[in-house]
Amino acid sequence: MDGTALILVELGAVFLGLGLLGRLAARVGMSPVPLYLLGGLLFGSGGMVNLAGISEFGEIASEIGVILLLLMLGLEYTARELVTGLKGAWLAGIVDLVLNFTPGAGLALLMGWGFPGALVLGGVTYVSSSGIIAKVLSDLGRLGNRETPVVLSILVLEDLAMAIYLPVLTATLAGLSFLGGLRAVGIALGTITLVLLAALRFGPQISRLIHSSDRENFLLKLIGAALLVAGLASALQVSAAVGAFMLGIAISGSTAHSATKILEPLRDLFAAMFFVVFGLNTDPTTIPAVLPMAVLLAVVTSLTKVATGVWAARRAGIGVPGRIRAGLALIARGEFSIVIAGLAVASGAVTGELAALATAYVLLLAVLGPVAARLAEPLSRPFLSKAAPEPDTAF
């Protein structure tokens, strides 16, 4: 087979395989992310089959996958929600950061992976998966619960923190000097403020600029704008993903809604590619060695996430059962932990062991997080109050 034919066959096999895995995931009601990772592990370097042909396409595709993931994340939030979230929940955000960044960073330092390693692993353990958690809350019928806004506002802050964290990470991984790093952070902070202000003030105008009633036209403008902004951000050393995130925040209202609809299939395709490529680049034979460490880290950071949720819910005046629900809901880690680890691996500035650890860690918590969230009801039963009988009731 010549080069192109081989690439097409390999790509086709990969997507078909992912489709089957995704179906399996949907059947058992779990996030497909861990299965995509597993798929990548099986077929990568050191895995069962070596798919060398698609590596070049895979690199670009996974880069676009990250950009689309962040663009869609930005589209989910309006600037107003972010600003209100920042005002209302900043303290919870700080508690979350301190409790959950520290274990990862500490372990990396203990392992002698240096400052960049600590920054990476801290980020991996810090950020919960807003995708998995929003799905679990909705599946469990908890959207109307009082603790749900508390959980969601913590997720908002984490996502917003990514806008500062990713440029810092990019600068550190690129080996920039302290001043260079400071410049990147300055640019990032400046852009975030500008984008938030612009989105609050001129949201409808920006949206109108992008919007088009013609699907094809709209899609091309969206993707064009996203790649352009991402590329410029990358040239400024601010991280391509953050540029896309900012663009997503700036687009609001019905434009954001229709953009989400149009982009969803593309995001699914390229993000799946991203997870696979990350798995491909991780040598599965390195996983068993780091597994005990991953389990330890998962246990510790599950406890710290529970503590975060319990603390934040308690502060919001939620009862004990609600606190337990909030804490357990936050455990799941997923796509963004892999985005962080992926950036680190792509830069070549961290050891392969760290990538293996991050993979094992996310595999554990992306699967166990939703399970833990479901444990909340049985666990909180003893704390339910015996309410006085109400004449009206069937519940």
Next chain:
Amino acid sequence: MNFEDTSLPGLGVRREITLASGRRVGVVILRDGTMQLIISQREDPDACAAAIPLSTEEAGAIGAMLGAPQLVTQLSDQHRDLPGVNTQQFVLSHESPYVNQTLGDTHLRTRTGVSVVAISRSGSVFPSPSPGFELNAGDVLVIVGTSAGLENAAHLINDG
């Protein structure tokens, strides 16, 4: 009575009222426009005993169902001293020929002598609707008139 709105960042908004019994009853309105009817649990007021997905139509029907009786009771109270005047509510069904027509097109007043004093739709009440008011399926028409007039009006609304 005030709705309490709570933002659900990234998902939508929760809108609810707290009943005299302490229960929260309301809706979660998601970004894509779908709704869930929520009712809080008794043992754990933070949690929900039910979260029921509703289509826009179903939500409108429930809103009209809950909103109209109050209006009718109020109007009936006001008419108590006027013998022979009754208030009644009619739901505009899908099959009605007047769906997507204006209120004026029905010629209700000319043909039956009754008056449409209010229309309740999706929980909101439109008092004294003008002849140009466009009718939708599921609208609840609150009508004042004599018993005979109301009976005729019922036929007219359903069958034209």
